[in-house]
Amino acid sequence: MTDLAPSRRTAARRASDQVSQDPARSGRASLATSDRLQDEAPLGVDARRVRWTVDGRLVLDDVDATAPPGAVSGLLGPNGAGKSTLLRLVAGVQRPDGGRVHLVGGPVPEPGQGLGQEQGEPHVRTEDLLAMPRRRRARLLALVEQDAATDLPLTVLDAVLLGRTPHRGLLAGDSDDDRAVAAAALERAGAADLAGRLVGTLSGGERQRVHLARALAQEPRVLLLDEPTNHLDVAAQLATMSLVRSLAAQGVTVLAALHDLTLAAQACDHVVVLAPGTDGGRVVAAGPVEEVLVPEVLDPVYGVRTTVLRHPSTGRPVLTFEPA
Amino acid sequence: MRTPAWAALGAVVLVASVVLAVTIGPAALGPGDVWRSVTTHLGVGDLLGVTPPDRLPDAMVWQLRLPRVLTAAAVGAGLAVCGVVMQSLTRNPLADPYLLGLSSGASLGAACVLVLGATVLLPVAAFVGATAALVATLALAAASGRGGLAPARTVLAGLAVGQLAAAATSFVIFWSAKGDQYREILSWLMGSVAGATWTSVAIAGGAVLVLGTALACTGSLLDAFTFGDTAASALGVPVQRVRWTLLVGVALLTGALVSQSGSVGFVGLILPHAVRLLVGARHRALLPLSALAGASFLVWADTLARTVFEPRELPVGIVTAAIGAPVFAALLWKGRARA
Ligand SMILES: Nc1ncnc2c1ncn2[C@@H]1O[C@H](COP(=O)(O)OP(=O)(O)OP(=O)(O)O)[C@@H](O)[C@H]1O
């Protein structure tokens, strides 16, 4: 599950041959996952003053968060800060009680600068995610939940094929193209050898890779990941983050809720730190890793004492923590 | 084996089951009698050069057995489809079409008209009872939670409504049933297609053709629910609209079936389960194959019901329970390794 970019065409083709057993169709595999992602300019996500209440309790309070186009953004914060909630709101699965979420087809305006659309800035293309028809939204954004399981005897390949749902008619079945895309997605997520297994029999880490593959099969322009590495061993964590980086290099915008701050420091271009408050989670800092992942920001949010070291070879921040 | 192969097999088994089941019984009939009767009544006998049937075998086939067998097939197919849909929507593999209090409501309606002696109204009363129970269940579930209809809450609400209706049914029987009415009500409660006529075939078969076919086409939508509402919604499926539409469809279909057969248990539960073991959990295959399997299953269950203790008849619900319970236990046992 390393960066498969150079060989992805062959990988997709090989996988599609296995599935459709029809070499004449294998040419269609050139449409598979990675190639189609580059069709257009990357899309960013811009959430403004987003509020969400549940049972009269404010969970998110005027949250501003951005995921710059084609970048890997980390959504950080303690348990219960509202990371999963924010991802669900961006995915359109839940409706915010206030605020806006836009897809931005250019540089994301700085907070407070206003949205391009209203200011009449023609170079920034924005689209209201909340007003978008849900099927179109599902073709642009994919969400990998923190934990999603099933009791049904579903094979891994079938689970990944579910990712094709928004790309075909509401009542249609899998096409050969769908199967080729699913096989390529499995390959990219490092789960090709699991294809025939039942989802219910997988380990937590294996299941996580399958969910990632399902999201890839959705061929999204924006990938929302909720703790994509929390069941993974170190090698698999690195592989997942390297896959995420290679997706971003192809123009897929990634917004990932993460708990491992060192991993975030290594893999993210941009981070947003949410902190739970008495009256709802708020954004306490957002920006480049070097500016945000510093003791002044992290110590009050997590209630720990942070030391930032330098990785001897990459020079990226390595964070260690002690009780405050 | 691939889905089309299973479907072809299922269809062949169903047709063979219907023909065989019609020939089985106290008077000896052969497949030839069935063929002659059916072609003649369909008006194609002359065309095919079939000799017209004798009056007695013809009456046996056309008036007595065929309507009964076809009703059993329609009820079995419909219940199996309803079972699959309910299991998917509630994400509970143990859900069945009666889960939302439907059968208890239908039973209450049926018991009421039976003690009043208004037997002709039975199908209507059963249908009204089933629908009323569903409305009560959904209203209770919606009122007890904020926004949307959580599967778990809906199931609990169905349980509450079902228990209430069952208590009311017992009360009606206890208070006012006399003489033979006990037997009549009990036989209805256990489920039976003994009194099936061509009208039953039209109602149950028509409901299956219209509602059952429509439900059976929703496989891709149901698939999207596999990992829950959030995942379905993120895949672009309008979760609440789909759930309500399909629940209403299931309720209407179940109501129509229950009005003709009483509440036949286990078909909606074990058939989908067994078919899933054969073809997996994808609904586009599961729905039609479960319908075919359910139809054949109930045809044979009803044949057993009318022949094992001949000349006495059992309610077919006893047979489905007697087969269903152990099979279900076996499936659970076997599924242990897979789940
Ligand atoms: N449907 C809901 N009903 C009630 N409370 C909710 C609901 N969804 C979220 N919450 C609450 O909102 C807060 C934020 O939840 P969320 O799952 O977004 O946190 P998180 O940052 O993802 O936490 P974690 O790191 O533990 O995954 C929590 O206090 C949670 O209990």
Ligand SMILES: [Mg+2]
């Ligand atoms: Mg979370």
